[in-house]
Amino acid sequence: MILMWSPKSPFVRKVMILAHELGIAEALALQREVAVPRGVPNPAILAVNPLGKIPALIRDEGPALIGSAQILDYLCEITPGGRALLPASGEARVMQLRWQALADQLTEVLLDWRIAATGPLGIDAARRASFEAKTRAGMALFEAEAPLLRAAPFGPGPIALTCALGQLDFRYPDCGWRAAFPALTRFAAETAGRPSVAATAIVNDQGDSGPDLQLTFE
Ligand SMILES: N[C@@H](CCC(=O)N[C@@H](CS)C(=O)NCC(=O)O)C(=O)O
Incomplete structure (x- = not known):
């Protein structure tokens, strides 16, 4: 299997964390691609995903899979033991997918x-206010549910949250989220210890940089 991959992408990172958890990281051939959200999309990505986004998983047989959530579900389906991380049915699956959707949307906002x-x-100020309000509300929800996330299997939900928090550390390094969200800080400290x-x-x-996005938690 070939994974259209970037070391900077939080959504690609979700796939890689799960692959390591499942012990199948070596089975993924990584193809470095640069996603281009502004201007002409990368044609190599377009050839596999007409929407121009990574991750995309090129399987040995069958059409490529698009989007981290489907790729995680697929890898859990084809790997022995994978359904311990994302059950095929039941409330445990619902909660994993709920957390994954929330964390993915938080990452998208960032x-x-x-x-x-x-x-x-x-x-513009209104758009900035929308991003900031959603980020604060998302972090508050995860702070409240961090104990449940810590108790759950390290499946798509906790993995997606790990990647959202990693995106904060990567692009918003001075936001100070750890001082404001102690339960999330405990969650992140535990997950940081996972190989x-x-x-x-x-x-x-x-080595790209960007503007100071002036997000500060108190
Ligand atoms: N919902 C998608 C989001 C993927 C995504 O936004 N990937 C970014 C890189 S982190 C991308 O390819 N951006 C290029 C673009 O938006 O055109 C997923 O879960 O995989």
């Missing part, structure tokens, strides 16, 4: 915020 702020016209999380730390291999 990505979209930065993309909007790096445009030639900058970001799968340590092995997939975000790497800014292009």
Whole structure:
């Protein structure tokens, strides 16, 4: 299987963390691709995903799979023991998918915020206010549910949250979320000790920077 991959992508990181947890990381051939959210999309990605996004998983047989959530579900389905992390049915599955959807949307807000702020016209105040309000509300929800996440299997929900918090550390390094969210800080300290999380730390291999997004938690 070939994974369209970037060391900077929080959504690709979800796939890689799960692959390490399942012991199948070596089965993924990583194809470095640069996703281009502004301007002409990367044609190599477009050839596999017409929406131009990574991750995309090219299987040995059958159509490519698009989007981290489906790829995680697929890897859990084809790997022995995978359904311990994402059950095929039941409330445990519902909770994993719920947390994954919330954390993915939080990550999308963080990505979209930065993309909007790096445009030639900058970001308007109303859009910025929307991004900030959603980020604060998302973090508050996860702070409340952190004890449940810590008790759950390290499946798509906790993995997606790990990647959202990693995106905060990567692009919003001075936001101070740890001082404001003690339960999330405990969650992150525990997950940081997992080999799968340590092995997939975000790497800014292009050395790009961006504007100071002026997000501060108190
Ligand atoms: N919902 C998708 C989001 C994927 C996504 O936004 N990937 C980013 C890289 S982290 C991307 O490819 N952006 C390029 C673009 O938006 O055109 C998933 O879960 O995989």
